[in-house]
Amino acid sequence: MNSKTTLQRFILTGMQLCWIYVIFSVISTKWFHGSLMFFPLIIGFLGSLGLSVLLLKKVNSKTYRYLVIVFVGAFYLMMLLNISWDIWMDIFYTTGEWVVLRRPLQILGQYSEELAKICMGTSLWVMGWWQVKTQIDLKRLFVEFQFGFGALLIVFLLEPYLKIHVMNSFLIVCGFFILALCGLVISKMIENHESGIGISGNTRLIYSVFSVVSIFCLAGIIFLAVNPKLIELFFSLVAYIKAQFLYFMDFLVRLFPHKMQTVSIAGWLQEEAEVVNDISISTRYMRGVWRLIYVAVFGGLCLSVLWHMSRMFLGFLNRKYTSGTQINHESLPGAFKADLIRAFRQFYQHLTKLSIKIIRFIYKFIFSYCFFSGPDSIRKIYLKMLKWSSKKGFKRQNYQTQYEHINQLIYKFPQTRSSLLYLTGLYTKQRYGNIGPSTQEEDQMRYVWRGLKKIKLRTKKKGAKK
Amino acid sequence: MNEMVFESVVDISSVQKIAQKFVSNIEKVIIGKKDAIEMILISLLCEGHILLEDVPGLGKTLLAKAVTRTLNCDFKRIQCTPDLLPSDVTGIYFFNQSTSEFEFRPGPAITNILLVDEINRALPRTQSCLLECMQERQISVDIETVDLPRPFMIIATQNPIDMEGTFPLPEAQLDRFLMRISLGHPTREEEFNILTRFVNIDPLEKLESIVDADQVITLKNAVKDVKLDNSVRQYIIDLCFALREHKEVKMGPSPRASLGLQAASQVRAAIKGRDYVLPDDVKALALAILSHRIILDTSVRLKGKTEQSIVEEVLNSVTVPD
Numbered sequence: 001m002n003s004k005t006t007l008q009r010f011i012l013t014g015m016q017l018c019w020i021y022v023i024f025s026v027i028s029t030k031w032f033h034g035s036l037m038f039f040p041l042i043i044g045f046l047g048s049l050g051l052s053v054l055l056l057k058k059v060n061s062k063t064y065r066y067l068v069i070v071f072v073g074a075f076y077l078m079m080l081l082n083i084s085w086d087i088w089m090d091i092f093y094t095t096g097e098w099v100v101l102r103r104p105l106q107i108l109g110q111y112s113e114e115l116a117k118i119c120m121g122t123s124l125w126v127m128g129w130w131q132v133k134t135q136i137d138l139k140r141l142f143v144e145f146q147f148g149f150g151a152l153l154i155v156f157l158l159e160p161y162l163k164i165h166v167m168n169s170f171l172i173v174c175g176f177f178i179l180a181l182c183g184l185v186i187s188k189m190i191e192n193h194e195s196g197i198g199i200s201g202n203t204r205l206i207y208s209v210f211s212v213v214s215i216f217c218l219a220g221i222i223f224l225a226v227n228p229k230l231i232e233l234f235f236s237l238v239a240y241i242k243a244q245f246l247y248f249m250d251f252l253v254r255l256f257p258h259k260m261q262t263v264s265i266a267g268w269l270q271e272e273a274e275v276v277n278d279i280s281i282s283t284r285y286m287r288g289v290w291r292l293i294y295v296a297v298f299g300g301l302c303l304s305v306l307w308h309m310s311r312m313f314l315g316f317l318n319r320k321y322t323s324g325t326q327i328n329h330e331s332l333p334g335a336f337k338a339d340l341i342r343a344f345r346q347f348y349q350h351l352t353k354l355s356i357k358i359i360r361f362i363y364k365f366i367f368s369y370c371f372f373s374g375p376d377s378i379r380k381i382y383l384k385m386l387k388w389s390s391k392k393g394f395k396r397q398n399y400q401t402q403y404e405h406i407n408q409l410i411y412k413f414p415q416t417r418s419s420l421l422y423l424t425g426l427y428t429k430q431r432y433g434n435i436g437p438s439t440q441e442e443d444q445m446r447y448v449w450r451g452l453k454k455i456k457l458r459t460k461k462k463g464a465k466k
Numbered sequence: 467m468n469e470m471v472f473e474s475v476v477d478i479s480s481v482q483k484i485a486q487k488f489v490s491n492i493e494k495v496i497i498g499k500k501d502a503i504e505m506i507l508i509s510l511l512c513e514g515h516i517l518l519e520d521v522p523g524l525g526k527t528l529l530a531k532a533v534t535r536t537l538n539c540d541f542k543r544i545q546c547t548p549d550l551l552p553s554d555v556t557g558i559y560f561f562n563q564s565t566s567e568f569e570f571r572p573g574p575a576i577t578n579i580l581l582v583d584e585i586n587r588a589l590p591r592t593q594s595c596l597l598e599c600m601q602e603r604q605i606s607v608d609i610e611t612v613d614l615p616r617p618f619m620i621i622a623t624q625n626p627i628d629m630e631g632t633f634p635l636p637e638a639q640l641d642r643f644l645m646r647i648s649l650g651h652p653t654r655e656e657e658f659n660i661l662t663r664f665v666n667i668d669p670l671e672k673l674e675s676i677v678d679a680d681q682v683i684t685l686k687n688a689v690k691d692v693k694l695d696n697s698v699r700q701y702i703i704d705l706c707f708a709l710r711e712h713k714e715v716k717m718g719p720s721p722r723a724s725l726g727l728q729a730a731s732q733v734r735a736a737i738k739g740r741d742y743v744l745p746d747d748v749k750a751l752a753l754a755i756l757s758h759r760i761i762l763d764t765s766v767r768l769k770g771k772t773e774q775s776i777v778e779e780v781l782n783s784v785t786v787p788d
Contacts, residue, residue, distance in 0.1 A: 398785040401745045431788075432695045433742030 378437050381449050382427040385420075388453065402428055419452040478741045481688055485737035488536055488676050495532040495669045496525055498656035504737065505647050505754055506533050506621070511686050511733045514644025514726055515600055515620040517585075517635075517758065524649045526623040530581045531670060533621065537682065538675035539578035540615065546588035548631060552595035556605045557612075570607065575599050578615055578679050585622040586632040593639055596620065600642040617682045637717070637761065644726045645751075646758035692732040693742040697787035701745055702727050705752060708780045714766040715776060719759040727755045745786045753777050 386396055389409055396405040406420040426445055429435045437445060485507055492503045502518075506529070509516040518526040534541040544555060557573035574580065575596070585593065599605050603614045622643070624635070640646075652660060663669060677685070702724050710718030731747040738747075757773040766776075 399782050401749060401786050403744070403746050404749075428744055429742070432698060432744055433693055433740070434695075435742075 377442055378423075378426045378430050378445060381445055382423060384449065385423055385452070413455075415455055416452060419448045419455070422448050423452070478688070478692070478736050479739055481685055481736045482739035484677060484685065491536050491673060491676055492529070492532045495673060496529050497659045497663070498652050499525070499529065499649055502529065502647050502649055503533075504734075505645055505751075507737060508730050508733045508751070509644050510537070510617065510619055510682060511689055511736075512644055512726065512729045513617050513619060513686060514730070515622065515642060517640075517643040517646040518621065518623045518649065519626050519646055520648040520650065521627050522625055524651065526649065527581070527583055528670065529649070530583075530621040530623065532673060534579045534581065535670065535673040536676050537579060538678040539617070539682070540679070541579045541581070542574035542577040543581040543583065544574050546582060546584045546586075546592070548587060548589060550588050550592045552592050553607075555592060555595050556599075556607050559608050559610075570610065570612070572612070573605075575605055576612060576614060578617055578619070580618075580620045582620055582622040584624060586624040586635060588633065590633050590636065593633065593635060597639060597642065600639075615679070617679060617686065640758050641720055641722055643758065644730065645754040647754050689733045689736040691741070692735050694728065694732060695743070695787075698731070698743050698745055698748060699728065701784070701787055702731070702748055704784045705748070705756070705780060708784050709756060709760055709777065712776060712780065714763055714771065715760050716763050717761040719756050723756055723759045727751060730755060749781055749786075752781055 389396065389405070392409070392413075394405070394409050394412070396402075402424050406424050409420055410417045423445060426437050426441060430437065485504070488507050489500060489503045493500065496503060506516055510533075518529065520526055544550070553573065555573050555575050557571050557576065559568045559570055561567075562569045582588075582596070595605075599614055599618070600620060603616070603618050605612050605614065620643075625632075705727075706719050706721075706724045709715055712718070727748060730751045731743045734747040734751060735741070735743045753774060757777045760773050760776065762771065762773060762776065
């Protein structure tokens with residue numbers, strides 16, 4: 001790995017940390033009514049500031065640099081507005097000359113949080129795009145998108161059911177159970193590694209997946225095991241820090257005492273309530289869509305960070321458990337991520353296959369009776385039969401008649417004789433005699449076809465004893 | 467004759483029943499040649515002529531005789547020899563001294579079923595006198611033309627091995643035969659059955675008739691209703707064109723061949739109990755109907771290829787309708 005790649009990887013990791021920040025903010029807004037907002041904002045502010053400086057130094061493309069500057073700058077502006085909105089509003093009101101801008105500012109304040117996320121997200125995407133273009137191909141981007149979308153689906157589907165306090169005990173037990181299982185698997189792997197058996201491709205994959213699962217479990221257990229009162233205490237502490245910050249800002253405002261007479265916080269709050277009521281359905285919908293998109297991406301990159309963490313964890317385990325041995329261990333980092341990507345890809349492929357199967361099931365048993373009865377039904381089944389036979393290695397050749405084709409199959413698999421003859425007979429009757437199957441024949445045809453698919457095709461081995 | 471079988475002849479299933487009875491009846495004499503018997507029946511219902519070509523002693527003449535016995539029709543036989551004259555086939559006008567008038571004495575050609583044994587031993591001019599009756603179902607003697615009774619069918623036999631004293635059939639004559647079939651040697655089991663069956667009695671003597679001439683005409687009209695899909699028709703044309711355009715074929719099959727193949731396919735479908743034609747019917751008949759109608763280049767013959775192998779090659783290359 002050369003220095004440039006190292007830097008790019010570092011940037012990617014930093015970006016992913018930023019995603020974590022944003023997803024935290026979303027979660028806090030959603031579940032904790034914003035009380036946790038201050039903490040991730042501060043982390044995000046500091047982290048992204050340093051990161052941005054690094055980025056701006058290293059991004060060679062002028063276009064990307066410009067875009068990054070614009071979006072990151074907008075993000076900081078929005079974030080500042082969001083943190084100290086009350087104070088800024090006080091300042092605007094006390095000057096008295098900003099009345100014209102009051103309404104736009106109110107709207108800006110209303111959406112400052114969302115805008116901040118959008119700006120930050122966009123800037124990160126710009127940087128991510130640059131990174132993808134310079135180092136990784138589009139497949140990687142696609143994979144990240146997939147993960148993001150999956151995470152989004154999970155969050156949105158489980159959100160109404162995630163009653164943390166109710167589910168605490170159950171989830172903790174489950175988490176410990178999975179963690180124990182993971183620990184067993186990992187320890188077994190390490191044992192194999194130490195004993196010189198080595199780690200095969202499949203083993204490595206299992207190793208990787210279980211490691212990630214164990215990290216998730218560990219994080220979940222820690223989170224769930226904490227007493228809700230402690231969480232409240234933590235929030236109180238955060239609120240206290242935030243209040244201190246606001247008092248400080250208030251102190252700054254009070255440096256101009258002659259302006260304080262016109263400040264009316266209560267009145268502004270009432271107007272804000274009206275503004276909230278004015279939000280149209282389309283605006284809310286748009287906000288939902290934005291949230292949907294960004295949460296998807298945030299989720300994906302959050303997973304990426306977890307991979308990095310898992311990788312570190314694995315490195316730690318390797319160092320911890322294998323330091324005493326003289327065995328040269330194969331390096332896992334590169335393969336680790338590839339394994340996980342492959343595993344997730346397979347998972348998605350299976351999901352896709354499952355969904356296709358479900359659709360086919362519905363298509364077959366609900367709509368087939370409505371739309372595919374009559375002459376067309378036997379043709380469809382015959383085509384399926386052709387597909388089935390070609391899978392068995394008996395593809396129908398162009399010069400073969402229907403019966404010549406099935407005779408081949410019958411010769412090889414005599415147990416299919418009656419089914420094949422029945423279906424082919426119906427098909428040829430419809431095809432060349434224009435005589436469609438009757439209702440009874442259709443039912444029988446479906447029954448025969450299902451039976452044919454279930455027949456286990458085993459040929460007799462040559463020289464096998466009877 | 468079995469009247470019960472013939473009650474509803476227009477029905478395809480009745481055609482199948484009669485066909486089964488026909489085949490099983492002849493199988494009492496000819497053992498193990500079901501396909502050849504079916505071919506003869508198909509040829510009969512198409513009113514086409516059939517050429518049985520095989521080495522001596524395989525039962526060609528016996529098969530022809532069994533067919534004529536099964537059909538309750540008028541039957542004549544011509545044993546072809548090099549001194550056979552056309553007038554011996556068609557008939558002659560002779561002067562009847564008792565009546566002092568010229569009278570027509572019909573030859574053996576005026577019949578329903580004509581067995582022409584060893585046809586390639588007849589002189590070409592005698593062979594040629596069959597051309598008219600084979601295609602137009604009539605014979606012309608002097609100034610008079612006589613229509614032949616219907617159905618009219620020639621069952622000819624020839625020996626392809628024995629070349630001395632024979633006169634190969636001209637292309638025009640070969641084309642008039644709907645099918646050329648060969649019986650082939652029997653299997654061990656079949657030959658055992660032949661030996662067992664022919665020990666004391668001649669089964670040919672006890673063969674009963676199944677259908678008569680009128681019924682054959684009715685059956686022939688019935689099979690015309692068998693459906694022939696255009697795709698199958700197109701397949702027949704594809705086969706003929708593939709043979710005509712084949713680089714190793716000097717002369718391809720004529721339109722008479724495709725007409726014959728179409729009609730024969732309909733009959734085969736009917737005797738199998740179907741009222742529609744399958745590509746399988748066409749394929750099953752193509753070799754018998756097309757192979758004697760093509761002429762190969764001499765160079766191709768030297769390579770050891772035959773008409774049959776070329777037809778099989780075409781059958782294994784032309785796309786069958788889905």
